[in-house]
Each structure stands twice: as C-alpha cells, then as structure tokens.
Amino acid sequence: MGNFNSKVGEEKVENIIGPFGTGEMNARGDRLTGWCEDNKFIVSKTWFENHPRRSWTWKSPADRSRNQVDYILIHERFRNSMKSSKSMSGADCGDDHVPVIESMKVKLKKLKKSKRTPRRLIKI
Incomplete structure (x- = not known):
C-alpha cells in the first residue's frame, strides 16, 4: 500500500490501462505503467465505465479539482x-482520498487428497 499520486490518463495502453481513466498521464503515471508492464499487472479501475462521481478518487482541499490517483492493481492472470x-x-x-472498491468472482480449485496409502517399512 502506498500513495504514488500517479495519473494514468484516459488513453488505453496495451492491456495495462483501459479506456475509462480520467485526466492526463503524469510522470508518476508513466512509471506506474512501466512497473505494471514489467510485472504483468493491470490497472483494474480503468477498465470499467462509471458515472463521473464514481471515477474520481481525490478531491483538492478547496474542491477546485478532482483527479483519479488511487487504483487497484491486479495480476493479469486474474x-x-x-x-x-x-x-x-x-x-x-476524513481524508481527501476516497475508497476504491473492486468486485471479483474467484473460483478456487478444490484440493484432492491422494488415495495412496503410505508404505510400511519392513525390518530385516
């Protein structure tokens, strides 16, 4: 967890950033995109179209501007x-940042127990 204050922008970047971001990409957003590309992560919040009030995650103290700077990063496998x-x-x-919520449906694999019985040691 951390506070990068990165803006990834509204342009789609390969399979990392979706088309539903807000604002313009800044230098920190460029670094975050590079890290996601190297480690096979995606910025999940940018892949869903939401109402504008569900898109921004930070509000300036005087409420002059709103930006999307908080994200949930997940591995591309999921x-x-x-x-x-x-x-x-x-x-x-009580903060100028707003919580970000992700809904996921995960199907876990059931582990199978082996039916093999352990071998007995024979004394000679």
Whole structure:
C-alpha cells in the first residue's frame, strides 16, 4: 500500500490501462505503467465505465479539482475475475482520498487428497 499520486490518463495502453481513466498521464503515471508492464499487472479501475462521481478518487482541499490517483492493481492472470471497480465518493473517511472498491468472482480449485496409502517399512 502506498500513495504514488500517479495519473494514468484516459488513453488505453496495451492491456495495462483501459479506456475509462480520467485526466492526463503524469510522470508518476508513466512509471506506474512501466512497473505494471514489467510485472504483468493491470490497472483494474480503468477498465470499467462509471458515472463521473464514481471515477474520481481525490478531491483538492478547496474542491477546485478532482483527479483519479488511487487504483487497484491486479495480476493479469486474474483479469477475467474482475466484475466491477468504482470509488465510493459518499464515504466519510476524513481524508481527501476516497475508497476504491473492486468486485471479483474467484473460483478456487478444490484440493484432492491422494488415495495412496503410505508404505510400511519392513525390518530385516
């Protein structure tokens, strides 16, 4: 967890950033995109179209501007598990950042126990 204050912008970047981001990419957003590309992660919040109040995650103290600077990064292996991602602008957290919520459907594999019985040691 950390606070990068990175803006990834509205342009789609390969399979890392989706078309539903907001604002323009800054230098920190470029670094985050490079890290995601190297480690096979995606920025999940940018892949879902939401109402504008569900898109911004940071509000300036005087409420002059709003930006999308908080994201959930997931490994590309779990991309098909994502169902929705949005920010909860009505939550009262006492901070200028708003919580980001991700809905996922994960199907876990059931482990099978081996039916083999252990061999007995024979004394000679």
